Amino acid sequence: MFEGAKGPGAAAIMDGSGLRVAVVHARWNTSLITPLVEGAKKKLMEGGVKESNIVVQSVPGSWELPVACQRLFAASQVQASSAPSGDLLGELGRSTTLIPGGPPSTASAGPFDSIIAIGVLIKGDTVHFEHIAESVSRGLMRIQLDFGVPVIFGLLTVLNEDQAKKRAGLTPDGHNHGEDWGSAAVEMGAKRKL
């Protein structure tokens, strides 16, 4: 899968059966976003996470990822303390994603154990790319540290479409980085509960 030294090490085997995970994805570059989200969900479920405990939300673009992740996690904390079961987040908890199929998910009560933020930024002719990449990266890191919840960094910042396709597993020599993010979400979510 990877030549040389570069690339992730083997995923730690953790039990994801009791985890609740949010996947928040941008709607820019959707032909790339879709396989990335599918790859993440595949590894979440291979790690034992129940599909009913995966909430998938979409936002207009990567710029909106931090506020959506923060709002989703904060709402899950409030609901967990006030509504021990049932429809955890109401409309906020329903999957509103580009990804076809699957019922609107209503995660069971309890704060999310990890969040995967997914976006694809492709460098253009201006410095717009740099502003979004820098701000979104800092924003996602801040949520991790402010809330103590793992936010898996699924923001592809690429120089051209070919680089993005490779990292979405859409080329013969590619690898779907969404799978790595799903595995990381299981490991970090399980470790958060230890």
Ligand SMILES: O=Nc1c(NC[C@H](O)[C@H](O)[C@H](O)CO)[nH]c(=O)[nH]c1=O
């Ligand atoms: O510009 N390029 C991109 C982009 N721009 C939109 C931005 O994230 C935001 O949604 C709007 O500015 C509105 O706030 N969003 C992406 O996810 N990828 C890009 O490559």
